[in-house]
Amino acid sequence: MLDLDALVRECRRFYRDHDLLELSKGIPKSATIRDESARLLPMAEREGFSAAFVFPRFRRQMEHLDRIIETMARKPASGIPDNQQYREPFIADGMVKEPNGKLLQRTEDLGARNVGPYLYLYNPDPHPSARGKTARQIGEYFHARGWQGLTSPEYLILQRFLCEKNRDHRFHDHGEVAERHWMWLIDSMTETDCAVAMADVRGINVQAAPAVNRDSKRTVIAGLVVPLKKAADEQ
Secondary structure, rough: OHHHHHHHHHHHHHHHHHOOOHHHHHOOOEEEEEEOOOOOOHHHHOOHHHHHEEOOOOHHHHHHHHHHHHHHHOOOOOOHHHHHOOOOOOOOOOOOOOOOOOOOOOOOOOOOOOOOOOOEEEEEOOHHHHHEEEEEHHHHHHHHOOOOOOOHHHHHHHHHHHHHHHHOOOOOOOOOOOOOEEEEEEEHHOEEEEEEEEEEEEEEEEEEEEEOOOOOOOEOOOEEEEEEEHHHHOO
């Protein structure tokens, strides 16, 4: 069973420890799930969305995106082997030979992410819906089920959390080589493109591919966004 209080403390501490104080401030010290969102919990359990992380409002993440890239994708991590260490990330809003530092991310149609802080419940294993499908097809599949994929800033934060936990660049619990991952970020998708993230011994690489592109080797995370509010004792 999810211990929301413990998770909130862990996530707030993670942001503070990585010089993302404004993100930590965006999450109440004592949070609870909004009444209208409680119905999502049985759905999450049924779908195997057993992993969780807490994020501040999406708008706040985008306001501090440069800082997120610096601390989550560029800054060396303590305790990580040299052959898994972070280095200069490759970030571009297209499939290009040279990075341009632009991270693809839509700002509309993101569910409840701009209502306030939220809990992201997800399946830690790659969802089979990605195999052989385009990003557009995966997005339609998720939408029909009321699911959400990862945004680009969520990915950057979560991959760093998992890397420091696992001491390598695995993202999924099963179904991939421990030292790397390669995945669609479905909730980054615009009308034409979708971000693709890869991490391995060369560091973080986030580019953008056409939404009609397909590659059977790319995985995808499926999850649910569950809005949070301040607990009654913190009002």
